[in-house]
Amino acid sequence: MNGQLILREWKEKFEIPLFALAFLLIFVVAALALAEQGDVLDILTGSILLVFLPMTAVLLGASAFIVEFKDGAWAYLFSRPVKKAVIWFSKFAALLMLLAGTLFVYYLVLSRVPGVRERIVEFRIPLVSGETFSLWGVCLTLSLSLFVIAFSLSCFSDKQIQDIFLSILVFAGFGLAFASVMKEILYWNPDFTFLIPVMWALVAISVGASSLVAFGRTDFSQPGAKIVGFLKSIVLFLAMSAVVVWAAIGIGARFRRITHIGLETSGRNAYIYLSRGLYRFDSERDSLKRLDGAPWLGWGGDISVGGGKVVWSHYSLVKKNGVRDEAQELWIIDEDENKRSIFRSSDVQIGPLSGHYLFNYCLSRDGRRIVFLSQPPGGQDSRILWSLNSDGSGLKNYNIGIPNLGSMYCLGWTADNKHVILNVWEKPPKDKSPQRRWLCKYSLESGAWQEFGENAWMSYLFGLSPKGDKFGAGFPLPAAQLPPPQGPSSPYGGRPELLSVYDLETLARTDIIQSSSFTIARWDPSGAKIAYLSNGGTRLGIYSIAEGKILSETALGPALKYFVDKSLTWAADGQKVALSDLEGSRYILRIFSENLKQDKIYPIPRGETLKTCPDVYGLGQKVLVFDFQSDRLWVFDLAKEKWRKLF
Amino acid sequence: MSELLKLSGLGKSFGRKRVLEDVSFALEPGRVYGFLGRNGEGKTTLARILLGVIPADRGEIVFKGETIRFRAAAYKREIGYIPEDPFFYGWMKVRELLRFNASFYPKWDADRVRVFSENLGLDPNARIGTLSRGQKLKLGFVAAVGAAPDLLILDDPTSGLDVPTRHDFLRGVIRDLADRGTAVLFATHMVHELERVADHLLILQGGRIILDRRFDEVKASARRVRLWFDGGAPEWPRIEGTLFVESEAGRIEAVVYPWNGAVEDGIKGLAPTRMEVETLSLEEIFVGFVGSGPARPVARS
Numbered sequence: 001m002n003g004q005l006i007l008r009e010w011k012e013k014f015e016i017p018l019f020a021l022a023f024l025l026i027f028v029v030a031a032l033a034l035a036e037q038g039d040v041l042d043i044l045t046g047s048i049l050l051v052f053l054p055m056t057a058v059l060l061g062a063s064a065f066i067v068e069f070k071d072g073a074w075a076y077l078f079s080r081p082v083k084k085a086v087i088w089f090s091k092f093a094a095l096l097m098l099l100a101g102t103l104f105v106y107y108l109v110l111s112r113v114p115g116v117r118e119r120i121v122e123f124r125i126p127l128v129s130g131e132t133f134s135l136w137g138v139c140l141t142l143s144l145s146l147f148v149i150a151f152s153l154s155c156f157s158d159k160q161i162q163d164i165f166l167s168i169l170v171f172a173g174f175g176l177a178f179a180s181v182m183k184e185i186l187y188w189n190p191d192f193t194f195l196i197p198v199m200w201a202l203v204a205i206s207v208g209a210s211s212l213v214a215f216g217r218t219d220f221s222q223p224g225a226k227i228v229g230f231l232k233s234i235v236l237f238l239a240m241s242a243v244v245v246w247a248a249i250g251i252g253a254r255f256r257r258i259t260h261i262g263l264e265t266s267g268r269n270a271y272i273y274l275s276r277g278l279y280r281f282d283s284e285r286d287s288l289k290r291l292d293g294a295p296w297l298g299w300g301g302d303i304s305v306g307g308g309k310v311v312w313s314h315y316s317l318v319k320k321n322g323v324r325d326e327a328q329e330l331w332i333i334d335e336d337e338n339k340r341s342i343f344r345s346s347d348v349q350i351g352p353l354s355g356h357y358l359f360n361y362c363l364s365r366d367g368r369r370i371v372f373l374s375q376p377p378g379g380q381d382s383r384i385l386w387s388l389n390s391d392g393s394g395l396k397n398y399n400i401g402i403p404n405l406g407s408m409y410c411l412g413w414t415a416d417n418k419h420v421i422l423n424v425w426e427k428p429p430k431d432k433s434p435q436r437r438w439l440c441k442y443s444l445e446s447g448a449w450q451e452f453g454e455n456a457w458m459s460y461l462f463g464l465s466p467k468g469d470k471f472g473a474g475f476p477l478p479a480a481q482l483p484p485p486q487g488p489s490s491p492y493g494g495r496p497e498l499l500s501v502y503d504l505e506t507l508a509r510t511d512i513i514q515s516s517s518f519t520i521a522r523w524d525p526s527g528a529k530i531a532y533l534s535n536g537g538t539r540l541g542i543y544s545i546a547e548g549k550i551l552s553e554t555a556l557g558p559a560l561k562y563f564v565d566k567s568l569t570w571a572a573d574g575q576k577v578a579l580s581d582l583e584g585s586r587y588i589l590r591i592f593s594e595n596l597k598q599d600k601i602y603p604i605p606r607g608e609t610l611k612t613c614p615d616v617y618g619l620g621q622k623v624l625v626f627d628f629q630s631d632r633l634w635v636f637d638l639a640k641e642k643w644r645k646l647f
Numbered sequence: 648m649s650e651l652l653k654l655s656g657l658g659k660s661f662g663r664k665r666v667l668e669d670v671s672f673a674l675e676p677g678r679v680y681g682f683l684g685r686n687g688e689g690k691t692t693l694a695r696i697l698l699g700v701i702p703a704d705r706g707e708i709v710f711k712g713e714t715i716r717f718r719a720a721a722y723k724r725e726i727g728y729i730p731e732d733p734f735f736y737g738w739m740k741v742r743e744l745l746r747f748n749a750s751f752y753p754k755w756d757a758d759r760v761r762v763f764s765e766n767l768g769l770d771p772n773a774r775i776g777t778l779s780r781g782q783k784l785k786l787g788f789v790a791a792v793g794a795a796p797d798l799l800i801l802d803d804p805t806s807g808l809d810v811p812t813r814h815d816f817l818r819g820v821i822r823d824l825a826d827r828g829t830a831v832l833f834a835t836h837m838v839h840e841l842e843r844v845a846d847h848l849l850i851l852q853g854g855r856i857i858l859d860r861r862f863d864e865v866k867a868s869a870r871r872v873r874l875w876f877d878g879g880a881p882e883w884p885r886i887e888g889t890l891f892v893e894s895e896a897g898r899i900e901a902v903v904y905p906w907n908g909a910v911e912d913g914i915k916g917l918a919p920t921r922m923e924v925e926t927l928s929l930e931e932i933f934v935g936f937v938g939s940g941p942a943r944p945v946a947r948s
Contacts, residue, residue, distance in 0.1 A: 004747060008736075012736070067736060071734050071735065071736055071776075073735055073736050075734070076734060076736075078699075078700040079700065079723065079726075080751045081720050081722070081723035082723075083718055083720040085718070086720070216718070225661065225662075
């Protein structure tokens with residue numbers, strides 16, 4: 001860049017930012033006078049940020065070469081001993097600095113004007129994908145994009161007004177193109193929202209680079225050649241940009257922002273399914289292995305482990321012959337790490353699952369069969385149970401004869417690999433009476449079903465024992481049995497007061513502990529003991545199934561601001577108990593020995609920024625801490641007492 | 648004398664139109680080169696190529712022994728350029744433009760600029776937008792010579808000057824620059840102006856240099872011949888160097904370059920009843936070379 005050229009440009013174009021700053025003064029006076037009139041201030045602020053400043057930017061960009069055209073100074077400029085690229089960049093930098101200075105002054109001033117400041121900070125423009133952009137972000141994107149486009153086009157025409165309108169048209173055209181890419185190809189997937197600024201940046205670079213190339217190869221006497229050169233270049237640059245975007249979508253998917261984490265543990269392994277792909281964390285080797293690439297769209301799918309196998313599903317959305325096909329694919333990895341797709345259901349495919357939404361995949365304990373649920377087209381509350389062999393054969397659906405069946409969810413397989421345990425709801429009553437829910441043991445061989453666990457709580461926070469031979473649940477006591485203050489006036493309002501265990505062979509129920517307000521209970525890896533939190537999460541205990549008694553119990557401190565504000569797991573191969581807990585304003589990991597005497601405390605990384613309690617999962621000598629609020633996964637090494645971020 | 652600038656096989660087309668076919672010549676320091684050609688022959692295109700404004704399609708430019716690439720710029724510090732219409736930034740003052748210009752040239756001669764500005768009557772505080780075309784040309788001269796260039800390219804700038812200024816410019820500025828060692832490539836349509844200053848003559852026609860000779864040699868070797876015959880004029884023989892022939896009843900007029908004994912003998916062989924041989928002005932030589940009608944390709948002699 002050349003300082004003299006920049007200085008000359010500033011002298012030539014300073015009126016534009018000066019005019020913008022004069023307008024700012026008027027706006028500030030108006031904003032102060034109209035501080036009480038919210039709607040007017042909304043319109044004024046929006047107009048300034050979304051119309052006036054972008055228009056200033058386009059005006060500044062379009063003015064770049066206007067004097068050379070008007071005064072015929074091209075020959076003089078080009079015959080100076082400066083490269084044409086330096087001329088282009090010097091002008092660009094000079095005008096960009098003027099624009100940046102203008103925007104900066106606007107930001108400084110507006111962020112200090114009462115009423116306007118709040119609107120700038122708080123107001124966010126929603127996208128179809130559900131994400132939002134700040135008003136300033138949109139203003140900057142609009143202004144910079146329009147500036148670059150207008151600047152790039154300004155060396156082709158001596159008519160500034162033509163450049164301005166053309167720039168707006170080009171901007172709008174690319175905006176529509178992006179919208180159609182997001183809608184038709186990426187289906188407004190929030191995972192790809194990051195592509196919007198990337199696409200704008202690439203277009204700006206393409207337009208700018210094409211302008212530079214055309215500017216460098218031709219002179220003022222050949223407007224036609226310049227435009228042809230520009231069009232040729234921009235086709236090339238845009239094609240390259242499209243390749244970059246395509247690569248970002250496909251190859252670069254593994255580097256995508258994590259928008260969800262699915263986690264399943266089995267033995268000493270954790271299987272982590274996220275928008276970057278499927279990973280296995282081996283707690284013994286402390287290694288992370290990528291088992292599969294990211295699903296095309298990275299939308300959430302299911303993951304299930306059993307019998308040394310892992311199944312997972314993902315969506316693939318493709319358009320063939322003008323028909324949009326939303327397909328779900330089920331993949332499996334065997335013990336020997338052979339990976340294959342075993343099942344595909346699509347919208348356009350003719351078959352029993354055509355148009356169904358498939359979910360809740362559940363692999364049997366021996367890894368031979370998979371059950372899943374489907375929601376048929378238009379059947380909002382309807383669920384159908386299916387099973388499939390793990391080689392993809394033997395698709396079968398089950399007509400469960402439970403009367404008034406509303407919805408259901410599969411909680412897992414029993415030890416015999418012949419039954420599944422379902423959580424079942426009746427159809428919502430029309431008279432607003434409480435919706436009935438219960439558990440169901442369903443035979444996949446005979447289709448017979450047995451109800452149990454009426455009004456069971458904690459099906460997910462207690463549930464199936466590691467071997468699948470027992471099922472734990474919490475139950476509220478009948479109101480009459482509740483002593484105050486845990487009775488009907490209890491602050492936890494009918495929370496489970498009784499922990500029970502069902503023998504899944506006989507469905508015999510054993511009530512094991514009665515206390516107030518259980519929040520979570522966890523089976524130890526052998527299924528012989530249960531760790532639990534009671535009294536609204538303020539009391540930790542361990543219960544022995546074999547001995548039929550509470551082994552130890554300890555108080556954890558005062559009740560927390562949120563009811564379920566702790567997560568519990570067995571750690572160190574069942575020798576210890578790990579708990580995520582709130583200490584002051586930060587979350588910590590507490591490790592207890594089996595007798596609940598020792599209590600080691602480790603601050604959870606970024607624990608002070610969390611608003612909800614992270615989940616903990618014991619895995620050999622490690623504890624996984626899943627901060628689902630911001631989709632981060634940490635691993636804590638109990639032996640080394642060190643944290644490591646997995647994702 | 649060493650070559651300051653050498654062009655070899657330079658070619659340039661705009662779309663399907665071939666403007667420069669195969670331009671080759673060399674310039675030496677301290678000499679004024681008259682650069683002639685009809686309108687549209689590519690003189691301005693050549694100047695733009697030399698200044699790196701547009702790239703040549705083919706050929707080579709060597710300046711001070713170094714091959715010049717299209718995107719190079721440093722060599723332009725040694726080149727002054729005055730276009731036919733010397734437009735500048737209208738909002739600048741004369742002083743501002745000269746200061747702006749000076750920043751590009753390490754050899755900027757401020758004293759010389761001051762002297763030239765005063766001699767040419769340029770007001771340093773005048774807004775360029777208010778200057779007449781002649782004053783802008785003067786400013787262009789000052790800006791160009793201030794750079795103390797080794798090569799000055801003039802693209803027909805004198806047509807807008809009043810006669811005394813043009814006279815001063817030609818005698819004073821151009822000759823002075825040449826005497827200081829600057830090579831001047833002077834393209835003009837006011838051919839007679841060149842007679843006062845040109846050392847060398849280059850004529851561009853059909854995309855090629857058809858004449859590249861010392862001016863005094865051209866002047867000394869070009870002749871117009873008029874022949875009269877009793878009865879009908881015979882057919883003009885194949886005489887090498889014939890630039891122009893016009894034949895009418897009993898009379899032939901021809902322009903020949905170069906004139907020598909063999910040409911004279913050949914013409915005398917036609918046995919004219921009367922024969923006149925006269926020298927030509929530069930304008931007549933130019934017309935002889937490029938013809939007076941519509942532009943037509945002429946074989947290089």
